[in-house]
Amino acid sequence: MTGNVDVVVIGGGYAGVMAANRLRRRDDAAVTLINPRRVFVERIRLHQLVGGSDDAVVDYREVLAEGVRPVVDAVTLIDAAERTVTLATGDTVGYDYLIYAVGSGSADPGVPGAAEYAFPIASLEEARRLRPVVAAAPATAPVTVVGAGPTGIETAAELAEAGRTVTLVCGGVLGPYLHPRGRRSVARRLARLGVTVLDGPSARVTAVTRDAVRLDGGRTLPSQVTIWTAGFGVPDLAGRSGLTTDALGRLLTDETSTSVDDARIVAAGDSAAPSDLPFRMSCQAATRIGAHAADTVLARIAGEQPTPIALGFFGQCISLGRRAGIFQFASRDDTANGWYIGGGPGARLKEFVCKHTVKHLADEARRPGSLTWVGDDKRQEVLRARRGQALPRRTATSHLPEAGRTV
Template sequence: MTGNTDVVVIGGGYAGVLAANRLTQRNDVTVTLINPRSSFVERVRLHQVVGGSHSAVVDYREVLGERVRLVVDTVARIDAAGRSVALASGGTVGYDYLIYAVGSGSADPRVPGAAEFAYPIAILEEAQRLRTVVDGAPATASVTVVGAGSTGIETAAELAEQGRRVTLVCGGVLGPYLHPRVRRSVAKRLSKLGVTVLEGPDAKVTAVTCDTVQLGDGRALPSAVTIWAAGFAVPDLATRSGLSTDTLGRLLTDETLTSVDDERIVAAGDSAAPSDMPLRMSCQTARPLGAHAADTVLARITGVQPKAINVGFFGQCIGLGRRAATVQIASKDDTANRYYIGGRLAAGIKERACTGVVKELVDEARKPGSFTWGFKDDKRRQLLRAKRAEAAVHR
């Protein structure tokens, strides 16, 4: 390809920022990042926004390379045939290549009353709104957190550490990702903080009112503030734009993260579904996928075949208040094992991980191409081969 190449990145989260910075390795590439906010959000700290211990906001001037043009707007539609995106405010932005990194947000609760009376927490504005609600509630007010993944656990612990009366409603098991041994450790810490944990199918939420949470076994829990942390969903931009997606709306790609519909569209982060085998939605996944998406675009510009993804995992860090955490160790294929680090040491590891992620973005802005990911997962290729063999049998 000769001449200047215009690349548009939709989404300014971990994946989008890393991809945008990495693309500036070439002087003949013009990068435009489109994001609805003017500041970068440390999404892994949103529970701290609710607790009041962190703003979770970083100026884009600190994490974006000087050659990345920031457009504060929302993309309303992608015109793949015309190689342009329509903006919500009007007008269009053309591209030669597009990186789709729109991330994820709160899932539709689909529980009567939840949308009206419960407070989601998946995006900055939701967390800020909830912080105001919590501040306005009496110190003795009952707080119910629905959802026992990392977000629910961290939010419950953050508020309980401040003396709030918190009930964590799991609907299933506490920390579904965690190994049973690690789960018991987390439960012990939550109990020490005063969090009441309700597990099992009887603890599934069936309805939410202005002052109660109704459970499957007929119980009605008093709840002055109900926080909804039960799952994530991706924006429907790809679906609305006529692109192929999985059942959750993530953009379907091959193993190079290239859209199955258009080789000029590449996905990264929570909104990508490579080979219809998406990786876990997390900051841990977003960064290497963002880097790989940029590498795929750069390879296509130079006429080189892009490489397949190879992303492994180390586990999961879960904050348990400001003074403790759990670092669940996992195999590179993201299977949790019985090993973990807990207490103050884990809290220090988690904090360093959170600050380290921002530093990675800053370093990539200053030295594009510097980000590396040491964790690899060879099992994915085996699973992919098995999936293709099974598909061939059923043709």
């Protein structure tokens, strides 16, 4: 291929920015990043925005490579046949290759009253909407956080450390990802902060009202502010555009992150489902998948065969207020083990990881191709075991079951 190659990246989160920056390895790649916001959102700090300790945004000039053309708008439709995307303004943008990195957001809770009376915090706008509500509530007002994944735990701890009266309703087990040893450490810290933790089968929310949360078994909790962190959903852009998705609405791809429908469309981040076996939603995964998506496009531009993704994990970080946290170690296949770092060292390590996640983006902007990572052989073992079984091809969308966005 000669001359400029137009690559459009939809989505300016961790995966999209990493992909756009890495594409600058080729001078003839004209890269356009389409995103509805003018600022980069540090999504893993949104609980701090709610608590008042951070604004959770970074200027794109700090993380986006020179030469990447930003377009502040939303994509409403992808026309794969014409290789164009339609924007909310009505304009169209053409592409030779497209990277689909639209991320994830809040899902419909599916619980009576939750959409009306509970506050989600999966996006910058949602967190900003909640911040003044929390600030205006009396210090003694009961606050209920629903969802015991990382976002729920971090939000409950952040508000309790600020003196709020917080109940964390798990709907199941506290910190499902955590090893039992790490879970006990988190429970002890929450107890010291005064958080009431309700877990087990009876801690499932059945209804939310203006001033209460109702649980299985008929128990009612007074709640002046109810925060909903249980579950995420993905945008339905792929499905609306006639592209094949998994049952949850993520774009279905092969192991090179290429759409099963179109070799010129590549997916990255939370909205990607490689081989219908998506990775855990996390910034840790998003940056690496974003880099891999860019590598796939670069290989195709060069007339080379893209390589399958090989992504190994190292664990999960959870802040427990500003003075404590936990780093839960894991095997490369993302299975938590009995090792963790807690307390003050855990808080410092979490902050280090948050800062370096942004630094990885900035480094890639200055030196495209600099990000490296380790792989995991077990994924290929799982895929080999499934070999010969046809991948499901669906266009129905649903909700993601994960209860928290993590690093």
